[in-house]
Amino acid sequence: MADLSTNDEAVAAALDAPVGRGEPILQVRGLKKHFPLTQGILFKKQVGAVKAVDGVSFDLYQGETLGIVGESGCGKSTVAKLLMNLERATAGEVFYKGQDITKLSGRALKAVRRNIQMVFQDPYTSLNPRMTVGDIIGEPFDIHPEVAPKGDRRRKVQELLDVVGLNPEYINRYPHQFSGGQRQRIGIARGLALNPEIIICDEPVSALDVSVQAQVINLMEKLQDEFNLSYVFIAHDLSIVRHISDRVGVMYLGKMAEIGTDEQIYEHPTHPYTQALLSAVPVPDPEARAHRERIILTGDVPSPANPPSGCSFRTRCWKAQDKCATEVPVLAVPQRFQGEDTPAAHFSACHFAEEKQVVPAG
């Protein structure tokens, strides 16, 4: 036991070391999460698995925002939970400052979680209705008392309220006394309480009204600069992701289809799924509708319990050929763009990757 605790302390020491701007702070390698499907009551027999996340790899750099987009059921939220170690990964690694957090437990995991915080989608269900705002934002301090000594907490919470643009006098109010946008601010304040380095935002603005969305987005950008945060920003709204992200990853059926900088993804997409997704986004400009080309996919997303062989997108893809059914395309710079210095040369998991501009230049 003594041996283990010194190990924990070594981990904790490693976690306190700062990471330089632009260096990877989180490295995800081959992350998988399969949920078992069982049959029978007494002797549960596994009859299959829902492959919610099936081999995802990416890096998060210090100080950047990585957007993850995809349709519902593509595994975005499961990735978020895996990064927090709220779900145990089936396979793969998540390196935070060189530590594989999927293998950690106990005190070492607690130390990691202090630095990785989460903001949830639904501000109506993610705040306990029986706790005051002060208790909600102060709760992280109960778990990590080293961050704020007991006598200092109330002041700390009021500071946090001020930081997210709420009146510090609201500390004794209950969540139902706030509007949706204000509640999301409370959620953000709770995420900030422990001075984390990474915040994972799972659809933070999709439940908010349009005019309030912009306020929350602006707040998040301001906080990123102020506290030097790295964001993983998960959303299904491609326009918002473009606005806030430095790099964007597109997920489809548990896999990363394409990943690159926001310019590479939005202006030079090479994966057919990204192209279809982008072309389907309604542009708030009636002038554009006459000459906008749209790719309308047929059918629905296949079940992750029984994904198609080869490329998982082939059942809805207009380019699909025999090769797509047999060979799983790897996420890499497509061969035809290798060595070229074009924005199209970024990671794309397609056998027939080619550039196609679908977003009207503005």
Added chain:
Amino acid sequence: MSITDKTAAVPAPRGGDHTGPLLEVKDLHVEFHTRDGVAKAVNGVNYSVNAGETLAVLGESGSGKSVTAQAVMGILDMPPGKIPQGEILFRGEDMLKMSEEERRKIRGRKIAMIFQDALSSLNPVLNVGYQLGEMFRVHHGMSKKDAKVKAIELMDKVKIPAAKARVNDYPHQFSGGMRQRIMIAMALALEPDLIIADEPTTALDVTVQAQVMDLLAELQQEYNMGLILITHDLGVVADVADKIAVMYAGRIVEQAPVHELYKRPAHPYTRGLLDSIPRLDQKGQELYAIKGLPPNLLKVPTGCAFNPRCPKADDICRTEIPALVPVTEQDGADLPGRKSACHFWKETIHG
């Protein structure tokens, strides 16, 4: 596997057999009597829809857009809802003065509605064939067998694959997009003159949203129906609407043909909304945000309801409610179909 096509240009509004608009809402008021007081959800709304035309009603939650639609449809919960004044004219007849019997004949047959959340709008314990067939059994007195045949036809019409095999499936066995198609099929069953779609694609993914909106537009063209599209999504509106009514705190603050509205908004709220949405084709530095919150309907600000959030607000805005007045060019030339409820519309539109 997919259809790549150009989006159709705005179709010219087509006139029906009768003169005048298909539906006309005149000075409609709706209020809800609650324990905390009277919430005025709709305060004098006017709009009209012609056959073959798409009117988009745009607004945030609590702006009264859905309540207006429910009043038109006659499905408002009364009490606590109450319509103290106003007229809803369908083909020139005031529906609010009709008996419940007469209204029932119009509802579903002449005016149909598509709801946002298909899963909670469909009955989970009845198969979709039965629910689709109900329209024919109740309104046309068809036999169960004939109604089922009709149901299959309808499912084909809205492009549900293998309609014959799936007609006996239950709502939970369909995906979100397919369920929304069933809702559309149900609304279309009796070939109504007017369809009210309340956030028809909000719960759907973008790729499916595009499929559903396309289907709706296609069917509208085929049957020459009027369509009222209620939404908060400025992108969807730009894609399908002919004209737009922007609502705020129970009033229409701006009315305009779709192209005009996006080019030159004549109300600070519309302008704020347009500036506050991130664009796919643009990457700006900071988003413009409308400050403050939508008002509480129990205590709407005096004067213009938008004044506490408005960058242009002046003394007059805090005392006088601006009327919805026609908007003109700088030289006084008419701008057909444009109206704004702002004391300073001239400054807003002409800069």
